Amino acid sequence: MTAGTTSPVLSARGIGKQFAGVEVLRDVDLDLMPGEIHALLGENGAGKSTFAKIVAGVHRPSRGVLTLNGQVVDVANPIIAQRLGITLIHQEPISFPDLSVAENLILGRQDGAALGAVPWRQMTRDAQGLMALLGVAIDVGRPMRGLSIADQQMVEIARALASDSRVIIMDEPTAPLTPKEVATLFTIARRLRDEGRTIVFISHRLEEVRALCDRVTIFRDGNRVATEGIADLTDADIIRLMIGRPVKEYMHKRGTEIGEVALRVSNLTRAGLFHDISFEVRKGEIVGLGGLVGAGRTDVAQAIFGIAPADSGTIEVHGKRAQIASPVDAIGLGIAFVPEDRAVAGIFRSLPTDQNITAAVPRKIAPFGMIKAGLERAMALDAVSRLRIRLASVRQPIGELSGGNQQKAILARWLLADPSILVLDEPTRGIDIGVKAEFYDMIGDLAANGRAILLISSELPELLALCDRVLVMAEGRLTANLARGVASQETIMQAAVPKGDGLARSGKAAA
Amino acid sequence: EPLKIVYIGKNTGNPYFDSITAGFEDACKSLGCEFQFLAPATAEATSQIPIIEAQIQRGVDVIGISPNSADALNQVLDAAKAAGILVLTVNGDVVGNESRRAATILPVDFTKTGPNQVELMGSMIGYSGEIAILSATTEAPDQNVWIAAMADTLKNDAKYKDMKLVATVYGDDQPEKSTTEMEALLANYPDLKGVIAPTTVGIAAAAQVVQSRGIADKVKVTGLGLPSEMRDFIKDGTVEAFQLWSPYNEGWLAVHFALGVLDGSVKNEVGGTFEVPNLGTITINENNSMNTQAELTKFDKTNIDDFSF
Amino acid sequence: MTGWRHILLRREAGIAVMIVLFCLSVGAVKPQFLTLDSLRIILLLVPLIMIGAMGQMLVLLARHVDLSIGSMLGLTAMASGMMFRYMPEVWWPVGFLVSVGLGAVLGLFNGALVTVFRLPAIIVTLGTLNLYRGLTFIMSDAKQIDRQYVPSALKSMSVTSPIFGIPWIIFISFGVAILTYWFVMHTRIGRQIYALGSNPVAAPLRGISVTKVTLVVFAISGALSGLAGILYASRWGFVNPSNTGSGFELQVIAAVVIGGVSINGGVGTVAGTVLGVVLLGCVSAALPLLGIPGTTQSAIYGAVILLALMIDRLVRMQGMARSTRAAVP
Amino acid sequence: MTGWRHILLRREAGIAVMIVLFCLSVGAVKPQFLTLDSLRIILLLVPLIMIGAMGQMLVLLARHVDLSIGSMLGLTAMASGMMFRYMPEVWWPVGFLVSVGLGAVLGLFNGALVTVFRLPAIIVTLGTLNLYRGLTFIMSDAKQIDRQYVPSALKSMSVTSPIFGIPWIIFISFGVAILTYWFVMHTRIGRQIYALGSNPVAAPLRGISVTKVTLVVFAISGALSGLAGILYASRWGFVNPSNTGSGFELQVIAAVVIGGVSINGGVGTVAGTVLGVVLLGCVSAALPLLGIPGTTQSAIYGAVILLALMIDRLVRMQGMARSTRAAVP
């Protein structure tokens, strides 16, 4: 069922969105037809979730209008969206851990007075019905706390089903699900479509999109670049459209020889997260680690750094077997880790920038426990000028800097520690193009100075430009080890797209 | 310019000190001086110190104080004296540090409190049976003196040989705690005939327990209480009689004495006497102490309505 | 039996077992502890704390805390007390309206500071703890409302009984508990309190008004403090500007926390809270009976709180072990 | 001028301005307030609070709170007091060791409960507030240590002066403030306290031991409460089991929070805390001089706390507006 005869149930016109001055959606026009399953595709950060959230009233657009059945609507908050018949299944399942499953299902759907009665009996009955429909065996009376991510996702899906909405947006609903659960979800999605409802399906898994969707819209860098019938596009077309930005040319420097093995990981396994991971990184080498979101790359990095050590397998550092049970051990071995979520795991928001920069080298600035303020300041100033961090003063709280400059400060922090091995998890996420280029230079210089670098990135051009070798993970397994030259957008994507035989993450992910 | 007199109570919101204050106020009105009442929010030993310091700065002429501690105030009292202020302790003294103040005004000779209370209790229970004491805090100095005197009287006076003191408990001057302690006394000593509560909070709590259990004929409650708090219990027969003195007169006497000393008409020396309207002749006893009355006043159905405090 | 009920029962059964064990051991030493009479004593000890605990439970469920309840109790009791004293012609039950209404207003003020200025509740209510107490002093000119001014009908509510010889005041406090149970379990807003405390970030995504829920819990906490205030006047027959209600917050928070309500929001039940209140009541009643000086009570209180918490935590750690991933992304 | 200094200065300048304005207005009514004498009074009011505030500041910086400091003050003061009484032959300065050492142990116990059982500090220290107070009663048999037992040399520290007529005790308290400044600004562990409070998730990634830092802040808070305890005996010349230190925690937390230390960890300076303490000292000294009854003090205290907080919040909201992302996933 494609466009033409029927009129769209929901149209977006000129939707734009800025976060703190950064434009993440630009002038998006999109029509959703009744009775279609419409895929949204695009790289990480392309703006899919942001668009979904605008439609569902979580964010308000900076520009543009939404029209529902021909009428302009102001979806000011999620409740209004619900009333208008728009439901969003969030990428991260929303749960209220202390409420029962049944209540999580009903919360936000009920209308009425504050003192209106909670219909426990009916609620429980309905919830059981929905769970049966989805074929999951979850006791609806138990609290959400302790449910696996997959089960939480199923509850989210059940919630959307129960809502009777005309438009249901599913933001990567299948990421944590097993193939069987995915199949059930698809059956239900098709049935809903046949009832005339509209489903928006966001996923990175092309084969799922092919199996389920009628039309696809592709986002790139906040722009809608194409909307086509799924049959009209080949996989290659889709990938080209998704990643086809003009890659900023970065000159791959090859200063130093690649030396001996600095980091060797063998058969690293952590139940439910990653399995049998083996690779090595040599001195002076930049090894990329690619894959789709949720492939388990961060978990591998965390295991190497001792945040959440692996269950089995070994890590060797400079040829010696290493026992890494906590970050302190890893730091002691000369490993540095730049985490992906800057705000949560990286910065000390309320502290001055200089203290943030020197945070990883307490022994250097405070040899006997006493801080040498002059030295600290000098080191911070040096890092600021070397990395061209833009700030008013090194005493400025880091929380006031822009995201890119925060990220530079964190990188500076680890450079001060003079690590021999650097693990960078999405170091350029949320950073503007200009700064990115600086980063690439810096990373190249680091390798040129003989450091071993493991670079986790979801941006293919970045991996291709920087890396001597690219590892690819899919569903917790290493699926490719591509030398520079062999690695291309196509080969990486091929290895990254799950084949459905990976680790069954559901249930175990939270076990 | 009128003389400035302040009275510093133990704590605010305590009806007992309100009554002393009324005596101060009325005397100042009739004699023409400027009066102010001050008190800390809690009866903490140190909480009066900043108040006294501020009064020294303010340049008052007379400080009357009911001290929260016998020795925490030494320095600041010395400073007040050095600044030429006449310092009187009222209702309680800085025992052991008498040299820090000019004189003390006590309602009654406190050595009489214990025996008077025992006698009153005895008269209510026919001088025989088990009795208990419900006091304030374990450290309350006045109460401890009285309790010691009660025990002494019971032991040494043959008149009370059939009365047996079975327990002394402490309600910390909190209604809740006093109530549970009273309840526990009743549970632990089923033959209890009477309870002496030499503290205003304790006697009210004890009376309330007796009232709510309807056992006023079996367990007699007496002690030291305020007429305003005990009026109901006297009227409904829960409590036959209790004792106290007139806090009002303490304030009244303090002002007359202070103004007399300052204008030279009263000599502050042991053995001296002077006249005070309504109170008659007052004698300055040992340690420069004086009393407003000779014996405790007994309150019962016949006179409870004559007292407004 | 569902997992949910399982944990619930374990937690509350734990307190119930503690209560039974405690009472039996005290009874072994002092048989009079196991009489109806001492049940009456215990029940008469708890009404005010019970009422305060219901309000505090709601506040904690929403991930806040209300330290000002003792001062609100004092101020609302004083307001009614002054009405009784200076307007004796007013029909006495109006005192309930005055105290409860004023309490609700004071609670709303707390809630408004918390929501409008986004200040932490612990600090806001620490401030109003002082502020409300000071207002009580100013309003009353630091004068106690004596027994003679408190209407006899009000006072007799703590003595006379509608049925079974159990005084009115106890019925009222258990009535409040039952109402609270209905409120949190069977009204939409009640469930929203749990949701907010459980996940404050996600709550608005489900259409829960954080402002509204926060105002409601603080207003209820204030109103219930007001109810406790007028009942204080009933129970003790006087209102004192400095003593009335002081320290109430600590007793109440102790009871609520022992009852299994989490300071981190979202977790807690009315039944648990009632049991927590009763456990503290048993302890308070038993100590003097055992001849333990009232002063030791503090230490035992403290120990009971810590013990109950550790047990709770151990139970909870087991529960959590199942659902935790490294908390680091 | 940098943004950081800007805010810092604004925050601390704000309190300083409040102090100056307050003193000038009081001085306008009562000129004696602006004399050296009254400075002495103010300074003598603050030493204990100052010392307690330094410990509490560290605890708050690490995102905890210590409600037990008043009880620790009482218990440590009593321990030394009993030594003075029953072992008069012991050289009196040993009292400092006893109080400070015992305080550190009590603080460590708090810290251990917080880290081992992962209990919220507010509840743990609410429990030990009761527990330690109870232990004081038990240990002392509820008897006060009278003035006669406290060594004169100790008492005279609050009177005699090494220089400028300023008593020792004031020097000690400002010495503690300076040491704390050096500790938080110039030692590794001091910095780690800020880091932990600023981002408890990121701290372990930097190799900061959460357990160690938590134990350290509670131990210091306890040790400083111990120091305040022995100085209490010096200043007031006696130790009372129920009064000594009671309510200390509220005064201290009020001062610290007014001084700009955030209850959410990571934010706060020694200078701000000192100013917060001084502001409360000025208020306490001025009220009786103005003839305002001590009871109104509560209300004014409460109002000052709330006011200072609102100002702080408004400043902070501005600062945050620039760097906030929607908190919605």
Ligand SMILES: Nc1ncnc2c1ncn2[C@@H]1O[C@H](COP(=O)(O)OP(=O)(O)OP(=O)(O)O)[C@@H](O)[C@H]1O
């Ligand atoms: N609340 C927010 N504040 C600031 N920036 C945001 C916010 N939410 C998203 N962004 C940014 O907007 C951009 C688009 O993000 P969005 O989540 O829409 O991407 P997406 O296409 O859903 O990616 P993914 O496939 O990774 O889920 C990203 O650069 C992201 O960092």
Ligand SMILES: Nc1ncnc2c1ncn2[C@@H]1O[C@H](COP(=O)(O)OP(=O)(O)OP(=O)(O)O)[C@@H](O)[C@H]1O
């Ligand atoms: N705290 C958590 N609890 C449970 N599951 C989680 C948690 N965090 C992440 N996951 C899930 O674990 C899976 C693997 O996540 P991980 O972060 O290792 O993947 P990744 O390949 O690094 O992806 P990204 O590109 O987002 O970093 C994802 O499906 C994610 O949803």
Ligand SMILES: [Mg+2]
């Ligand atoms: Mg997304």
Ligand SMILES: [Mg+2]
């Ligand atoms: Mg990752």
